[in-house]
Amino acid sequence: MVVRNCREVKVRELRFLGVWEGPSDFVELTLENPGWEGYRPGQFAMLRPKHWGLELSWGRPFSISRADEESVTFFFQVVGRGTERLTRLLPGDEVIVWGPLGNGFSAPEETPTLLLAGGMGIAPFRGYIERHPTPEFLRLVFAHRAGIDSYPYQMMKDKVRAEAIHEKTPDDLPTIIERIEAEVAGAHGGLVLACGPLPFLKTIQQAAKLHQVRAELSLERSMACGVGACLGCVCKDGQDKHVQVCARGPVFKADDVHL
Amino acid sequence: MDLRVEFAGLVLKNPIITASGTFGFGLEFMNFGDLKRLGGIVVKGLSLKPREGNPMPRIVETPCGMLNAIGIQNPGVEAFVRDKLPLLPWRETAIIANLYACSAQEFGDLTGVLAGEEGVAALEVNVSCPNVQSGGAAFGQDPAQITKVTEEVKKRAVGKPVIVKLSPNVTDIALCARAAEAGGADAVSLINTLLGMAVDIRTRKPRLANVVGGLSGPAIKPVALRCVHQVCRAVKIPVIGIGGIVSAEDALEFILVGASAVQVGTANFIRPDMAFRMVDDLPRTMLKARAQTIAELKGSLELP
Ligand SMILES: Cc1cc2nc3c(=O)[nH]c(=O)nc-3n(C[C@H](O)[C@H](O)[C@H](O)COP(=O)(O)OP(=O)(O)OC[C@H]3O[C@@H](n4cnc5c(N)ncnc54)[C@H](O)[C@@H]3O)c2cc1C
Ligand SMILES: Cc1cc2nc3c(=O)[nH]c(=O)nc-3n(C[C@H](O)[C@H](O)[C@H](O)COP(=O)(O)O)c2cc1C
Ligand code: FES
Numbered sequence: 001m002v003v004r005n006c007r008e009v010k011v012r013e014l015r016f017l018g019v020w021e022g023p024s025d026f027v028e029l030t031l032e033n034p035g036w037e038g039y040r041p042g043q044f045a046m047l048r049p050k051h052w053g054l055e056l057s058w059g060r061p062f063s064i065s066r067a068d069e070e071s072v073t074f075f076f077q078v079v080g081r082g083t084e085r086l087t088r089l090l091p092g093d094e095v096i097v098w099g100p101l102g103n104g105f106s107a108p109e110e111t112p113t114l115l116l117a118g119g120m121g122i123a124p125f126r127g128y129i130e131r132h133p134t135p136e137f138l139r140l141v142f143a144h145r146a147g148i149d150s151y152p153y154q155m156m157k158d159k160v161r162a163e164a165i166h167e168k169t170p171d172d173l174p175t176i177i178e179r180i181e182a183e184v185a186g187a188h189g190g191l192v193l194a195c196g197p198l199p200f201l202k203t204i205q206q207a208a209k210l211h212q213v214r215a216e217l218s219l220e221r222s223m224a225c226g227v228g229a230c231l232g233c234v235c236k237d238g239q240d241k242h243v244q245v246c247a248r249g250p251v252f253k254a255d256d257v258h259l
Numbered sequence: 260m261d262l263r264v265e266f267a268g269l270v271l272k273n274p275i276i277t278a279s280g281t282f283g284f285g286l287e288f289m290n291f292g293d294l295k296r297l298g299g300i301v302v303k304g305l306s307l308k309p310r311e312g313n314p315m316p317r318i319v320e321t322p323c324g325m326l327n328a329i330g331i332q333n334p335g336v337e338a339f340v341r342d343k344l345p346l347l348p349w350r351e352t353a354i355i356a357n358l359y360a361c362s363a364q365e366f367g368d369l370t371g372v373l374a375g376e377e378g379v380a381a382l383e384v385n386v387s388c389p390n391v392q393s394g395g396a397a398f399g400q401d402p403a404q405i406t407k408v409t410e411e412v413k414k415r416a417v418g419k420p421v422i423v424k425l426s427p428n429v430t431d432i433a434l435c436a437r438a439a440e441a442g443g444a445d446a447v448s449l450i451n452t453l454l455g456m457a458v459d460i461r462t463r464k465p466r467l468a469n470v471v472g473g474l475s476g477p478a479i480k481p482v483a484l485r486c487v488h489q490v491c492r493a494v495k496i497p498v499i500g501i502g503g504i505v506s507a508e509d510a511l512e513f514i515l516v517g518a519s520a521v522q523v524g525t526a527n528f529i530r531p532d533m534a535f536r537m538v539d540d541l542p543r544t545m546l547k548a549r550a551q552t553i554a555e556l557k558g559s560l561e562l563p
Contacts, residue, residue, distance in 0.1 A: 009290040011532045048530065054477045054505065057325045058528050096530050098291070224318055224325065224528040229283030231303075231329045232318035242311050242332055247287075 009101065009227075013050060013094045017071055019087065025078035026150040027087050028065070036067040036100055041107070041128035042195075042218055042251045045099025046226040047074065049089060056082055061223045061246070063195070064100060065152070066127040075123040075152060101226050102250045105193050105216055109133045114187040115140045115160075116180065116204055118196020122151050124218065125195065129159050136160075141183050143167060143176055143200065177203050185211040192254075194218065201259055208254045215254035221245045235259075260542045261552040264298070266497035266519040267420040267445035269381055271298035271353055274514060274553055275538050278501055278524035279304055279357035279383065279424075280329065281475075282534070284343040288527075292535030298520060299353035302339065304385055306359045307369050309335035314468040319457045324476030324503070325525060326455050328469035331359045336372045349378035355422070357383045363404075363411045370415040382419055384412050387426025387451035399426035399451075402438035409442025422499065425449040425490070427479075432486045433493035440494045448499035448522065449490060450483045476525035477503040484512060491517030491558065505529060507540035511548055517558040 014031040021027050046059035060082040062074040078084050089095070105128060107113075115125050115138060122142055129135055140162040142153055148164055156162055165176055180200070184192055184207035192215035194204045201217045208215035221233035228247030237243045238256035249257075262273035276299035282288060285300040294300065312332025319326045334342070339356070347354050356379045360366040366384065373379050386408055387399035398404040405423065413421050423439035425432055427450040436447050452473025457466040465471075483502020491498050497520075500513030505526040513521045526533045550556040 011291055011530055054323050054529075057320050057323065057476050057525060059530070098531055222316065222318055222320070224320075225281075225283075225287075225531065227283070227287045227531055229287040229303075230281060230318065230327070230528065231312065231332045232327060234312075234315060234317070234332070 009099060011096060011098045014072075014097050016089045016091060016093045016095055018091060019089065021087065022150045023147055026146065027076055027078065027083075028152065029074045029076070029086060029089070030071045031095055031097065033068070033070050034072055034097060034099075036064065036072055037069060039064055039067055039100040039127075040104030041131065042104035042124050043100035043102050044250060045072075045074075045097050045101060046223070047086070048096045049086065050094040050096055052085065056085075058224045059096065059098070059226065060086070061101075061226055063124040063218075064127060065123045066130055075120070075126070077120050098226060102246060103248070105218070105251050106191065107132055108191065110137055112187070112190030113138050114183060114190065114192045116183065116192060116194040116196070116200075117142045118194075118200035119144055119146075121194070121196030121200070121218070122153065122156075123195070125193075126152055126156055128193070129156055141165065141180070143180065143196070180204060181207040184208055184213055184215070187213050191215070198259060205254045205259055216251050217254050217257065217259075218251045219245050219249050219257070260545060261554075262541055264520050264553050267381070267422065269299075269353055269420055271520060272296070273298040273538055273541060274520035275510060275534055275541070276301060276353070276355070276499070276520055276522045277527060277534050278522035279385070280327075281524040281527045284339070285347055285354070286343065288531055291532040295348045295351040296538050297352050297534055298538075299355055299380070300347070301355040301357050301383055301522060302343070303333050304331040304357045304359040305333055305336045305339055305369065306331060307336060307365055307372070309333065309338065316466060316468055317472075319466045319472070321455070321457060321474065321476075322478065324474055324478035325528075326457055326467060326472035326474055327452070328467045328472035330469065333359075336369055340372065340376055344376065344378045347378065349380070353380035354378055355381045355383050357385055357424070358412070359385045363408050366408050367411040367415050370412045374415055374417040374419055379419065381422055381445075382412060382416055383422040383424050383448060384408060385424050385451070387424055387428070399435070400429050402434050405435055405438040406442035409439050409444050413443040420445040422446045422448050424451055426451045427482060427486055428454045433489045436490040436494045436498075440496050444496060446497040446499060446519070447490060447494065448501055450479070450486050450502045453479055453482065475503070477505055479503045480509065484516060487513055487518050488516040488560075505533070507537045507544035508547070510537060510541070511544055511556060514553060514557050515548075515560045517560070519557065
């Protein structure tokens with residue numbers, strides 16, 4: 001197999017191959033292979049179906065969930081106008097895609113690595129696990145609200161050590177936060193990678209600081225261009241400077257970003 | 260077919276220029292097309308000192324458009340000249356610097372830094388950015404101030420063409436265009452964004468940290484076209500049309516009402532190769548308009 005050069009970020013019009021619609025508005029969307037076999041998990045792409053017209057002005061950013069020689073897969077939840085329309089694609093429809101964008105997670109060999117996923121934050125870890133050189137060093141802890149069948153969790157659990165924590169009611173939250181903090185503390189000497197909602201990332205950032213654990217956090221922002229040009233998606237880095245999440249992230253070292 | 264346009268001392272391969280703030284420093288788009296094929300690139304607004312810009316959130320998507328309140332975040336004019344300009348294909352494509360300042364004096368100093376740069380083809384003066392409370396807005400809404408700033412920039416531009424970019428947030432944009440012309444502007448470009456706002460009923464907060472922001476995109480095209488039409492009839496200097504242009508056909512509409520060239524902004528977010536595709540589509544679209552040259556189309560609108 002020839003691994004094509006993924007430094008080459010192009011706009012492509014990719015045929016839509018299919019979706020799997022899970023319970024409660026969870027969707028897995030598959031497009032024909034864009035030649036991204038060599039992407040770095042944690043990278044994302046901007047998606048925009050060709051027939052969207054002008055009402056929506058921007059594409060939508062999604063983590064690349066996995067990619068192989070046949071196809072690329074994204075995993076998302078319907079939360080608004082764009083994601084709702086994405087579920088209405090028909091096989092053969094073309095989607096304008098630009099990517100892979102951003103930096104991605106570190107993947108050091110033979111390093112105990114804790115993957116902390118909150119809800120949709122599980123998406124990038126599917127590909128991460130699949131292509132990690134030493135998956136036996138990985139462990140996944142997945143905090144979720146919707147039923148576990150909504151997420152691609154089982155197929156990941158088959159490959160690495162994994163545990164799911166279900167937040168059934170808001171009353172479960174303090175226990176979950178404690179558990180996440182304990183997990184981060186226990187990862188001392190290794191690496192923590194996290195993707196999920198903002199409060200989840202904040203908990204991890206604080207715990208990582210307290211226990212001096214090396215951690216990387218994947219951030220989310222509204223994005224217009226996805227390529228660092230519009231300056232609409234910035235966050236503050238460790239030096240208090242505004243940097244583009246799309247181009248300098250979306251993955252940041254926990255001690256080099258303000259949440 | 261001849262796509263070339265000549266105005267204000269500039270010779271462009273074609274009339275498609277990318278608009279300030281929507282195309283970064285051009286370098287962000289090198290993967291998506293050959294920058295040399297564009298008529299020109301207007302870079303992100305530059306100030307004398309680096310600016311951190313406004314707090315987040317800075318952008319909101321609206322029907323057929325968007326609001327932005329970036330606040331001219333930029334690395335400062337010196338960093339642009341040192342780090343960005345040398346990497347741009349300025350020999351082949353017009354690189355236009357966009358100037359942002361808070362006083363006539365500062366506009367003059369900014370001009371001083373850029374005037375000697377061989378790689379800068381022209382200066383576009385932003386007197387209309389509505390995002391920064393204490394900034395350009397005041398100039399853009401006062402014709403006397405527009406004349407003053409134009410004179411100041413012109414004085415120090417050492418022969419580089421000076422384009423004054425006008426705000427539509429005024430009672431009479433033609434008056435502002437005349438004020439720029441009186442100050443010695445070589446051209447005017449319009450429109451900058453329309454001041455707007457968006458709120459969220461769940462949080463009861465504005466959706467932009469800056470509360471208000473600039474509206475752009477196809478939603479503003481009819482307003483932009485009307486402004487360009489009025490200004491083209493009011494001044495003798497060339498006019499660059501901006502606002503909601505998303506296709507070669509849109510571009511020709513602005514040229515028909517009298518624009519010498521156009522700038523493409525928010526459309527770059529629909530897909531990052533949009534400006535390049537518009538260049539590709541131009542010949543085909545000109546056939547539709549039964550034109551062989553841009554010159555014969557320019558200003559050929561038939562009024563009733
Ligand atoms: C780098 C990056 C990677 C991402 N990867 C994924 C991914 O793998 N899977 C995924 O599902 N999402 C992901 N997202 C988030 C996704 O981009 C947004 O959910 C999507 O753009 C929403 O578009 P929309 O048009 O449906 O919503 P809009 O109409 O734009 O927004 C509708 C409402 O939804 C809210 N909203 C926006 N984003 C979210 C969100 N993430 N969660 C809850 N509410 C939201 C908005 O504030 C608004 O109130 C990612 C974002 C980034 C920046
Ligand atoms: C995100 C964003 C940033 C912008 N930044 C600038 C700027 O720095 N200087 C400026 O003169 N205009 C700026 N503009 C205005 C555009 O150059 C243009 O005048 C306006 O968006 C209208 O054109 P459009 O509808 O094609 O986008 C900005 C617009 C957007 C959307
Ligand atoms: S989305 Fe435009 S700079 Fe990040």
